[in-house]
Every structure is written in C-alpha cells, then in structure tokens.
Amino acid sequence: MKTAAEIMDADVPSVSPDADARAAIELLAKTEVGAIPVIDSDRQVVGIVSESDLILSDEEADLHLPHYLNIMGGIVFVGSMKGFEEKLNKAFATNVRDLMTADPVVVSSDDDAEAVAKTIADKHHNHLPVVDGEGRFAGMVTRADALAALVAE
Helix, strand or coil: CCCCHHHHEECCCCCCCCCCCCHHHHHHHHHCCCCCEEEECCEEEEEEEEHHHHHHCCCHHHHCCCCCCEEECCCEEEEHHHHHHHHHHHHHCCCCHCCEEEEECCCCCCEEEHHHHHHHHHCCEEEEEEEEECCCCEEEEEEHHHHHHHHCC
16 A cells, blocks of 8 residues: 555645745645645644635634623623634734644654545545654645545555
C-alpha cells in the first residue's frame, strides 16, 4: 500500500504565522489544494488556513457583545468574553496567526493511504499536512489523494 509520502503533493506553498493575512488569502486563491499549511521557522506545522477559515458562519459574524449587567456603575459580563474575542480576531485578522486554525491534525509521511483516509474521514477534513520523521512539513494530502490511492490498490 502507498504511503502518505507517495500520494501527497510536496509542492504546496506555505506561510508563516506572522505573515500578512491578505497574502495568505491571495496565496490560497492561487492554489488548487484549498488549504495552506502555516509553518514556523523550524518547518513545524503550527496551523492551517483553509477556505472554510475565510468564511464567517452566521454565528461567527454575530459580533455583539456578550450579555452584561450594569451593577453600581460597573459592567459585569454574563457571557464569556473569550469567545467574543476569538470571533473578533478572526473577523478582523491582520496576520495569519489570527486567521489560521491552530494545531491542525497531521499525518506522518510513513502512514499508509488507508490510515490517511481513515484520519481524513474521522476528523472530517479535506486536507492534511504531512510531516516527516522529525515533524517537519513535507507536503499536503487531500481526501481525493487518499481515495485515489485506495481505489488503485
């Protein structure tokens, strides 16, 4: 059975977490993969920016302040400010770090195509970064790559 290294696309552009969000969006628009890995200076995968990260859901687009109470001249928030802050950062992302999905699911270059396909199905992802034995970015594998490898067997 083929491995992730054999079915992946090794020629996938990547961005750093400190890159400008607009540059990542433009790069994503130019690629056919649908996702761009976010790589640190050690080539470790620290995030991923996919087409779904660029679309705010109805829930995320709701940037209303959480419910609050005005008690004796002070404001006490009833809801979590953390969720609000995350939505705000994503809606107005200026760098990749604010736009990306952090700590993405990755597969090893030695994983066989069946394991890759199972991970993709279990995690409901369309793209997975592939890392080498030292955990460095090696390429990207898609759902279509995994299915094609399974059918060819």
